Amino acid sequence: xxxxxxxxxxxxxSVATMTSDTQDHTAKSATYPPPERLVNPEGxxxxxxxxxxxxxxLYNESIQQPTKFWTRTANELLTWDKPFTHVSxxxxxEGNMAWFPDGQLNVSYNCVDRWAIQDPSRVAxxxxxxxxxxxxxxxxxxxxxxxxxxxxxxxxxxLRKGDTVAIxxxxxxxxxxxxxxxxxxxxxxxxxxxxxSASSLAERVADAxxxxxxxxxxxxxxxxxxxxKAIVDEALKSCPEVERVLVFRRxxxxxxxxxxxxxxxxxxxxxxxxxYCPPVPVSAEDPLFLLYTSGSTGKPKGVxxxxxxxxxxxxxxxxxxxxxxxxxxxxxxxxxxxxxGHSYVVYGPLALGSTSVVFExxxxxxxxxxxxxxxxxxxxxxFYTAPTAIRALRRHGDDFVNKCDLSSLRVIGSVxxxxxxxxxxxxxxxVGGGRCAVVDTYWQTExxxxxxxxxxxxxxxxxxxxTFPFFGVELAILDPTTGAELEGNDVSGVLAIKRPWxxxxxxxxxxxxxFLETYxxxxxxxxxxxxxxxxxSDGYYWIRGRVDDVINVAGxxxxxxxxESALICHHAVAESAVVGAPDEVSGxxxxxxxxxxxxxxxxxxxxxxxxxxxxxxxxxxxTPKTLILVDELPKTRSGKIIRRILxxxxxxxxxxxxxxxxxxxxxxxxxxxxxxSTAI
Ligand code: 6R9
Numbered sequence: 001x002x003x004x005x006x007x008x009x010x011x012x013x014s015v016a017t018m019t020s021d022t023q024d025h026t027a028k029s030a031t032y033p034p035p036e037r038l039v040n041p042e043g044x045x046x047x048x049x050x051x052x053x054x055x056x057x058l059y060n061e062s063i064q065q066p067t068k069f070w071t072r073t074a075n076e077l078l079t080w081d082k083p084f085t086h087v088s089x090x091x092x093x094e095g096n097m098a099w100f101p102d103g104q105l106n107v108s109y110n111c112v113d114r115w116a117i118q119d120p121s122r123v124a125x126x127x128x129x130x131x132x133x134x135x136x137x138x139x140x141x142x143x144x145x146x147x148x149x150x151x152x153x154x155x156x157x158x159l160r161k162g163d164t165v166a167i168x169x170x171x172x173x174x175x176x177x178x179x180x181x182x183x184x185x186x187x188x189x190x191x192x193x194x195x196x197s198a199s200s201l202a203e204r205v206a207d208a209x210x211x212x213x214x215x216x217x218x219x220x221x222x223x224x225x226x227x228x229k230a231i232v233d234e235a236l237k238s239c240p241e242v243e244r245v246l247v248f249r250r251x252x253x254x255x256x257x258x259x260x261x262x263x264x265x266x267x268x269x270x271x272x273x274x275x276y277c278p279p280v281p282v283s284a285e286d287p288l289f290l291l292y293t294s295g296s297t298g299k300p301k302g303v304x305x306x307x308x309x310x311x312x313x314x315x316x317x318x319x320x321x322x323x324x325x326x327x328x329x330x331x332x333x334x335x336x337x338x339x340x341g342h343s344y345v346v347y348g349p350l351a352l353g354s355t356s357v358v359f360e361x362x363x364x365x366x367x368x369x370x371x372x373x374x375x376x377x378x379x380x381x382x383f384y385t386a387p388t389a390i391r392a393l394r395r396h397g398d399d400f401v402n403k404c405d406l407s408s409l410r411v412i413g414s415v416x417x418x419x420x421x422x423x424x425x426x427x428x429x430x431v432g433g434g435r436c437a438v439v440d441t442y443w444q445t446e447x448x449x450x451x452x453x454x455x456x457x458x459x460x461x462x463x464x465x466x467t468f469p470f471f472g473v474e475l476a477i478l479d480p481t482t483g484a485e486l487e488g489n490d491v492s493g494v495l496a497i498k499r500p501w502x503x504x505x506x507x508x509x510x511x512x513x514x515f516l517e518t519y520x521x522x523x524x525x526x527x528x529x530x531x532x533x534x535x536x537s538d539g540y541y542w543i544r545g546r547v548d549d550v551i552n553v554a555g556x557x558x559x560x561x562x563x564e565s566a567l568i569c570h571h572a573v574a575e576s577a578v579v580g581a582p583d584e585v586s587g588x589x590x591x592x593x594x595x596x597x598x599x600x601x602x603x604x605x606x607x608x609x610x611x612x613x614x615x616x617x618x619x620x621x622x623t624p625k626t627l628i629l630v631d632e633l634p635k636t637r638s639g640k641i642i643r644r645i646l647x648x649x650x651x652x653x654x655x656x657x658x659x660x661x662x663x664x665x666x667x668x669x670x671x672x673x674x675x676x677s678t679a680i
Contacts, residue, residue, distance in 0.1 A: 029421065029462045029463060029464065029465075030425075030462070030463065031460045031461065031462055032428065032438070032460065032461040032462075032463070033460050033461075034047075034050075034437055034456060034457050034458060034459070034460075035432075035434065035435050035436060035437055036435070037410060037435050037436075038050075038323070038410060038411075038437055038456055038457045039457065044325065045325050046457070047323045047455075047456060047457025047458070048319060048320050048323055048455075048457070049320060049455045049457055049458045050457040050458060051457075051458055052458050052459070052460070054458060055455055055458045055459070055468070058471055059468075059469070059471055062471040062472040063472070063474055066087065066088070066472065067087045069471065069472065070087045070088070070099075070100075070312075070472070070502065071087060073312065073316055073471075074087075074100060074103075074308070074312050074502075077312060077315045077316060077319070077351065077352075078105060078110055078308070078311060078312060078315070078351070079105065079109065079110055079114055080103050080104065080105045081104045081105055081106065081109075081281035082102070082103060082104035082105075082281065083103060084100035084101070084102055084103030084284060084308075085102055086100070086101060086102055087099065087100060088100075088101075088500065088502075089101055090500065091500070091525075092497075092498075092499065092500055092520055092525055092526060092527055093520075093524055093525050095512070095515065095516045095520045097500040097504065097506060098284075098285050098506075099284060099285070099306070099308055099309035099312075099500075099502045100284035100285075100308045100309065100502075101283070101284060101285055102283075103283070103284040103308055104281040104282060104283055104284065105281065105282070105284060105307060105308055105311075106183070106184065106186075106279035106280060106281050106282060107180075107183040107282075107288055107307050107311055107347070108147055108151075108180040108181070108183040108184035108279055109184075109279040110311060110351055111180060111183075111311075111346075111347060111350035111351050112124070112140060112143050112144050112147055112180060112350065113144060113279065114353065115140040115350075115353040116140040116141050116143065116144040118353075119140070120139060120140055120141025120142075120144070121139050121140075121141060122139060122140045122353065122355075123137045123138070123139055123140075123355045124138050124139060124140045124142075124143045124350060124355065124356065125137065125138040125143070125173045125176065125355070125356055125357070125358050126329065126355060126356075126357045126358070126378050127172065127173050127357075127358045127360070128357060128358065128359050128360065128361065128374055128377075128378070129172075129220075129360050129361070130220040130221060130222065130223065130360045130361045130365070131220075131223070131361075132361075132365075132366060132370065132373070135377065135378070138173050140353075143173075143177070143180075144275075144276075145275035145276075146174075146177045146270070146275075147177055147180045147181050147184055147277075148181075148184070148273075148274070148275050148276045148277040149270040149273045149274070149275045149277075150177055150178065150181035150266075150270055150273075151181040151182075151184040151185050151277040152273035152274055152277045153181075153246065153264075153266075153269040153270055153272075153273055154181055154182065154185060154187060154212070155185060155277070156269075156273070157211075157212055157243070157244050159185065159187055159211070159212060160185070160187075161185060161186035161187065161280060161282065161286075162186065162187070162188065162286075162287075163187050163188070163211065163212075164187070164188045164189070164190055164208045164209055164210045164211075164290065165178075165182050165187050165188070165189050165190070165210055165212045165213075165214060166189075166190050166191075166192060166201075166204065166205045166208060166210035166212070166213045166214070167179065167182075167189055167190070167191040167192070167213075167214045167215075168191075168192045168194055168201055168213060168214070168215045168228065168231070168232055169191075169194060169214065169215055169216050169219075169228070169248065169336075170194055170216055170218075170219030170220070170221070170226070170228065170250060170360060171219075171335055171336060171341075171358060171359060171360045172216070172248070172250060172358065172360060173358050174216070174248045174266070175191070175336045175358075176336065176345070176346045176350075176358065178214045179191065179289070179336070179342075179346055180346070180350075182289075183288060183307075184277060184279050184280065185277075185280050186280045186282040186286060188208075188287045188288065188289055188290060189288075189289045189290075190204060190205075190208045190210060190289060190290040190291065190292070190302065191289070191291065191336055191337050191341075191342070192204050192205075192292070192337060193335055193337025193338060193619075193621075194219055194226065194228055194231075194335075194337060195226075195335075195337070195619050195620055195621050196337075196618070196619040196621075197231070197615065197616055197617060197618055197619040198231045198232075198234035198235040198616075199235070199238075199616070199617050199618075200300075200617070200618055200619055201231065201232065201235040202235040202236070202237075202238045202239050203299075203300070204292050204300065204302070205235065205236075205239045205242060206238070206239055206241075207292075207300075207302055207509065207510065208290055208302055208509060209241070210242065211241055211242055211243050211244070212242065212243065212244045212245075212246065213232055213236070213242055213244075213245045213246070214245075214246045214248070214266075215228055215229055215232045215245060215246070215247055215248070216228050216229065216247065216248040216249070216250040217229050217247055217248070217249050217250055217251055217252065217253055217256040218250055218251040218253055218256065219250060219251075219360075220250070220251065220360065220361075221360070221361060221362055221365075222361060222362040222364070222365035223365060225251065225253075227256075228250075229247060229256050229257065230256070230257065232245060233257055233259070242262075243262065244262060244263075244264060245259075245262055245263045245264070246264050246265075246266050246269060247263055247264065247265055247266060248266040248267075249265065249266065249267060282307050283307070283308075284306065284307055284308025284309065285306050285307070285308070285309075285506070286306060286307050287304050287305065287306055287307070287506075288305050288306060288307045288310055288311070289304075289305055289342065290302040290303065290304055290305075290509045291303050291305070291338075291339055291342065291445055293339075293445040293446070293557055294550055294557045294558050294559040294562055295518060295548075295550065295559055299562075300559075300562070301508045301509075301511070301514065301515075301518070302508055302509030302510070303445050303446055303505045303508060303509075304505055304506050304507045304508065304509055305448055305503070305505060305506070306506055308502070309448075309501075309502030309503050309504070310347070310448050310449075310502070310503045311347055311351055312502050312503065313343075313448045313449035313501070313502050313503020314342075314343040314344070314347040314348035314351060314448065314449050314503065315347075315348055315351035315352055316449070316471070317343075317348065317441075317449040317450040317453070317470060318330070318343075318344060318348035318349060318351075318352060318354075318449075319352055320455055320470075320471070321411075321413070321439055321441060321450050321453050321454075321455060321456070321470070322382040322384070322411050322413065322439070322456070323382070323410065323411055323437075323455075323456050323457060324349075324352055324354055324382065328354055328355070328381040328382060329355045329357065329378055329379055329380045329381050329382075329408075330344075330349050330354055330355065330356050330357070330380070330381065330382045330384075331356070331357035331359065331374065331375070331378070331380045331382070331383050331384065332344040332345050332349075332356070332357075332384040332385075332413075333359050333363070333371065333383075333384065333385045333386075333389065334384070334385075334386070334415075338445075338556075339443075339444070339445040339448070340384075340415055340416070343448065343449050344384060345358060348449070357374070357378060357380065359374065363385075363389050363392065363393055364392070364393075364396075367400065368393055368396035368397075368400040369400040369401070369403065369404060371383070371385070371389075371393065372400065372401050372403075372404035372406060372431070373404055375404065375406050375408065375409060376404040376405045376406065376408075379408040380408055380409065381408055381409060381410050381411075382409070382410060382411045382412070382413070383409055383411075383412045383413070383431075384412070384413035384414075384415065384441075385413070385414065385415075386414065386415060386416040386417070386554070386555040387414055387416060387417050387418070387419040387420070387423055387555070387587065388416070388417070388554040388555050388585060388586050388587055390414065390419065390423050390426070390427050390431075391420075391423050391584065391585050391587075392585045394423060394426045394430075395585070398430050401430050401431055402430070406431065406432075406433060407433075407435075409431075409432060409433075409435070409436050410435075410436055410437070410456070411436060411437050411438075411439060411456045412427060412428075412431060412432050412436045412437070412438055412439070413438070413439040413440075413441055414427065414438065414439070414440045414441065415440075415441045415442075415443070415555070416552070416554075416555025416556075417545075417552045417555055417587045418464065418542075418543050418544070418545060418587075419440055419463075419464060420464060421463035421464040422463075424438060424440065424463035424464055425463055428463070437454070437456030437457070437459075437461070438454075438461060438463075439453055439454050439455075439456055440453070440454065440461075440464070440465065440466045440467070441453040441466065442466035442541070442543050444529060444530075445505070445557075446504065446505040446519065446529075447497075447501075447503065447504060447505075447529075448503030448504060448505065449470075449503045450470050451469065451470055451473045451475075451497065451501070452466040452467065452468065452469055452470065452473070452475070452541050452543070453466055453467065453468075453470055454466070454467040454468070462538075462540055464542065465536070465540040465541060465542050466541055466542075466543055467540050467541065468539070468540070468541065469541075472499075472501045472502070473497060473501055474497065474498040474499050475495065475496070475497060475498070475541065476495075476496045476497070476498050476526060477491050477492065477493040477494070477495060477496070477533055477534065477535055478493050478494050478495075478496050478523055478526065479493050480493055480494045480532075480547065483522075483523045489535050489536060489537045489538070489539055490534075490535070490536065490537045491534060491535055492532070492533070492534035492544070493532070493533070493534075494523075494528065494529075494531070494532055494533070494547055495529045495531045495532065495533035495541075495543070496523055496526035496527060496528050496529065497526065497527040497529065498525070498526055498527075500527075504527065505519075530546055530547060530548050530550065531543050531544065531545065531546055531547065532544035532545060532546075532547045549561060549643070551578075551579075551580035551588050551590065552580070552587055552588055553580070553583075553586050553587065553588050553589060553590060553621065553622075554585075554586040554587065554621075555587070556621050558590070558618075558621070558622055560577075560578040560579060560580075560643070561578075562618060562622070563576075563578040563590060563592065563614055563618065563622055563624070564576045564577065564578050564592075565617075566613055566614045566617035566618050566622070567592060567594060567610060567613060567614060569613060569617060570609065570610055570613045571597075572596050572597055572600040572606060572609075572610075573594055573595075573596065573597070573610065574594075574595045574596055574597045575594070575595045575633055575641070576592055576593065576594045576595070577592075577593045577633050577641045577643055577646055578590060578591070578592045578593070578624070579591050579593075579643050579646045579647045579650060580647070581625070581626065581650040581651065581680070582650075582651055583625070589625035589626070590622065590623070590624040590625055590626075591624065591625065591626040591627075591628070591646075591650045591680075592610075592614075592624040592626070592627045592628070593628050593630050593633055593646055594610060594627060594628070594629050594630070595629070595630055595631065595632060595633060596629060602629040606629075607627050607629065610624075610627055611623060611624055611627055626650075626679055626680055628675055628676065628679045630671075630672065630675060631671070632665070632668050632671075633646075633668075634646065634663055634668050634669065634672065635663070635664050635665075636662045636663070636664065637662065637664045639664075642662065642663065645657055645660075645663075645669065645672070646672070649669075649672050649673055649676050650676055650680065654669070654672075654673040654676075657669065
């Protein structure tokens with residue numbers, strides 16, 4: 001049996017459920033060639049890759065002559081303090097991968113100094129604040145001074161290479177400054193999304209052993225105030241090892257608590273520092289950051305990314321997948337608390353010396369034109385967002401898009417979950433006006449950068465397919481049960497990658513064994529992505545969603561076990577089972593089934609309390625959309641909860657439950673179907 005992850009708690013491989021619509025809309029689906037404005041760029045430079053033949057030539061080189069390919073790209077895109085003489089070491093079998101191991105570089109030098117030296121007035125960030133009409137810019141010259149001053153502050157705290165710093169900040173340029181200041185000194189940052197609760201933050205701060213937290217007084221999103229510092233204060237009650245909290249003043253609310261000497265105001269601290277700090281060269285394999293992500297079990301994993309390979313992956317993918325040229329204005333709407341924000345708001349754009357938009361607000365504030373107004377105002381050339389936002393905005397109608405001038409756009413991207421073909425088509429036709437290439441980019445926190453993606457000037461797109469592997473990524477589809485590689489086209493199974501690539505995660509902080517068990521041991525010799533996939537008769541890849549107990553709500557990864565553990569913390573709860581329910585806007589939503597301890601009465605007040613418990617323990621992103629109090633959960637005779645049945649029932653497929661003989665009490669199914677139909 002290759003993968004315990006495939007046979008989760010209920011003993012059923014979930015791959016069968018994901019192949020139901022595999023064959024219908026794949027090979028025969030509509031195709032979209034690269035748009036005219038990329039093929040004939042009229043006065044602009046040609047796309048970096050402008051035909052499938054060019055893509056294939058580069059791809060084949062990356063696989064057949066990896067040393068040549070990676071030496072060239074790593075020297076073209078990065079500046080090394082000490083050149084590497086060797087491209088890679090190690091294997092997926094051993095889990096000991098290393099890239100450019102004897103090379104040294106500094107990530108902040110690569111992202112900031114190189115461009116500030118060339119032209120300090122070049123714009124690094126356009127900051128679109130929450131309140132519309134408040135955009136400001138940060139030039140590379142200003143960024144260098146800010147990063148250096150802050151690095152000197154961090155040094156004055158006694159931090160040294162290898163120490164970790166937690167960053168819990170709103171979407172403001174200072175969040176990127178904080179990341180780059182860490183990188184300048186070889187400190188390892190761990191950004192925690194500012195929507196996570198105090199206890200989630202505390203868990204991450206403690207796991208990463210951070211002694212310093214960088215935060216802000218408050219955040220603003222869609223005119224709502226988020227009391228960020230108050231959440232940090234709450235979290236730190238259980239993190240006595242934190243010595244310093246550096247607080248950026250975002251709103252200036254005077255009532256924010258401040259505990260000197262632990263708390264230090266950012267503006268006061270940087271004012272006392274010299275705005276230059278020499279970059280510390282680090283090994284390409286020194287860690288750049290940890291980023292926590294949800295796995296199949298409750299405890300989040302601190303995925304470790306290194307300096308050289310990660311930066312190369314972010315820069316190379318951004319250059320080719322979004323076809324970045326001089327003068328482009330790139331906008332990725334992801335929060336820096338997620339990997340997409342790391343790679344495509346901060347590291348990728350800056351490593352290319354490009355201009356990146358930092359968007360603090362939400363897509364519907366003040367109305368559903370916000371994104372499109374943003375494109376118009378800043379003449380954005382490449383725009384990158386998530387299917388959940390695309391679906392939500394589409395519901396508001398085309399007028400919100402059509403009233404804005406989107407003619408600057410060339411490439412529009414999607415990330416985070418599978419995009420349904422009709423949302424893809426709307427994005428292409430209404431937002432892209434039929435003039436833009438759509439890139440549906442598949443990747444993960446662990447992959448660091450895109451692994452399956454179209455190239456805008458080359459790929460014949462099929463809506464809903466992430467198309468083909470990026471350079472250096474050798475894909476395989478495996479039989480989930482035997483682990484055998486399924487050769488040829490028209491196959492479905494689990495997605496795996498056959499060889500290491502530079503931006504892949506190297507380990508899980510403090511738990512290399514878990515790294516091996518999660519990604520490398522399930523199918524020895526392969527990286528196991530945790531997603532189901534198929535390859536159609538034309539060789540296109542279609543991602544079918546997770547095959548483990550991870551659910552994807554509005555592009556955010558959550559583990560069902562994590563939500564279950566939060567529910568069980570409430571004194572009235574006996575047991576809980578959480579599944580993802582299909583949701584038109586967010587892709588999936590959280591549906592929780594709960595049984596109560598004796599003596600507790602099922603009522604709406606209690607339900608509200610349980611929902612609150614989850615929000616407090618994990619954060620608002622984990623709010624169950626549906627919470628159903630039941631007398632009993634479906635279980636096997638040996639007492640294991642069968643989540644497969646719950647998944648089917650909430651998907652309205654109660655008539656396709658398959659074999660129920662393992663159920664200890666089959667009569668429970670009708671009760672569940674009835675309860676779900678009244679609740680949803
Ligand atoms: C970048 C990011 C990773 C999981 C991944 C998969 C899903 C991401 C996708 C996609 C289909 C795409 N996913 N992009 N599924 N098509 N284009 O989202 O990282 O938060 O770690 O999530 O998201 O299930 O395994 P992360």
